[in-house]
Amino acid sequence: MIGLALSLPPLDLHQLYHGIFAEEAPDLDLRGPQHGTDPAEVEFVFTFRPPDDGFTGMTNLRAIFSAGAGVDAIMACPSRPAHVPVFRVEDADQALQMAGYAAFHVHWHHRDMPTYLAQQPRGEWRRTLTGLSPTHRRVAVLGFGHMGRAIARGLVALGYPVVGIARRLPDLPEPGVSHITTAELDAALPQIDILINVLPLTEDTRGLIDRSFLNRLPQGAALIHMGRGGQVVEADLIAAIDAGHISGASLDVFETEPLPPDHPLWTHPRILITPHVASIPERVRLVRSIRDRLRSLPLKDAS
Numbered sequence: 001m002i003g004l005a006l007s008l009p010p011l012d013l014h015q016l017y018h019g020i021f022a023e024e025a026p027d028l029d030l031r032g033p034q035h036g037t038d039p040a041e042v043e044f045v046f047t048f049r050p051p052d053d054g055f056t057g058m059t060n061l062r063a064i065f066s067a068g069a070g071v072d073a074i075m076a077c078p079s080r081p082a083h084v085p086v087f088r089v090e091d092a093d094q095a096l097q098m099a100g101y102a103a104f105h106v107h108w109h110h111r112d113m114p115t116y117l118a119q120q121p122r123g124e125w126r127r128t129l130t131g132l133s134p135t136h137r138r139v140a141v142l143g144f145g146h147m148g149r150a151i152a153r154g155l156v157a158l159g160y161p162v163v164g165i166a167r168r169l170p171d172l173p174e175p176g177v178s179h180i181t182t183a184e185l186d187a188a189l190p191q192i193d194i195l196i197n198v199l200p201l202t203e204d205t206r207g208l209i210d211r212s213f214l215n216r217l218p219q220g221a222a223l224i225h226m227g228r229g230g231q232v233v234e235a236d237l238i239a240a241i242d243a244g245h246i247s248g249a250s251l252d253v254f255e256t257e258p259l260p261p262d263h264p265l266w267t268h269p270r271i272l273i274t275p276h277v278a279s280i281p282e283r284v285r286l287v288r289s290i291r292d293r294l295r296s297l298p299l300k301d302a303s
Contacts, residue, residue: 002044003029004037004042005017005031008051011067013032014032017046025287040057040059044294045058045063046065047066062297063084064086065087066089067281070088093282093285094279095150098278099150099155101278105272106137109248110134111132118269134158139194141165142165145166156176161178165179165185166182167182186216190216190218192217195222197224197227199227199228199231200228201228205227205231210233214237221246221247223249225249225251226252229255238265247270249270250273251274252274252275259273
């Protein structure tokens with residue numbers, strides 16, 4: 001079966017993955033755009049940010065696989081055949097990575113680590129002696145799919161009161177988590193001390209976390225943004241922190257990636273930046289999942 005690794009530069013999915021496909025799935029011939037493959041021969045596409053014309057001529061396409069948990073760029077591609085299924089990464093290991101990232105940053109903001117970092121060069125021995133118990137910080141996970149559930153489970157195990165927020169209540173509630181719907185979000189925001197965003201990017205979530213949204217959080221709340229670039233209005237976040245309303249933020253995704261070197265987010269003392277690394281799927285596991293998914297697809301009609 002012929003597949004095409006397709007993504008805008010600087011990401012070269014073929015270079016990163018073709019050797020692993022050869023070892024783990026030798027029946028899958030993963031090619032790159034440089035091979036000049038006839039689009040009509042392509043049966044699966046492996047992509048993350050496809051070019052606008054990337055799917056043109058793929059009349060025999062059977063499946064599209066994202067190289068990450070997000071599929072918004074794929075769904076927005078104008079040449080994507082609407083009838084072809086799009087599969088996102090749903091890997092247990094990647095969910096654990098997300099849970100670990102979230103736990104670290106919840107602790108970072110709960111225990112006010114930026115203050116201790118600022119004290120260190122000055123040799124200041126000043127301690128916070130109250131409010132250290134996780135029971136003092138109510139954490140909300142905005143977006144309760146595969147990743148959101150893993151994040152909530154980890155935080156419950158650490159003793160934090162956790163609220164899971166999604167469009168609808170889950171069929172299987174997570175033990176220890178209070179579940180609400182997005183219809184109740186406005187009423188819930190004033191009670192949230194640390195907000196973790198793992199929503200997908202849609203027309204409803206683009207620009208969601210703006211000045212009005214941030215102002216509804218309580219004084220001193222913190223934001224951990226692990227969703228998609230374009231959901232946080234970055235200038236509004238900086239203004240909310242500078243005004244003292246938001247205590248700080250951890251940001252892993254951005255409107256523009258890579259984040260421009262001169263962007264004010266880089267130098268803000270209350271913002272911790274990571275370069276879109278909250279979770280990166282292990283390549284072998286991702287290839288195996290694609291292999292198994294393709295083998296489970298219905299056979300093509302021989303007629």
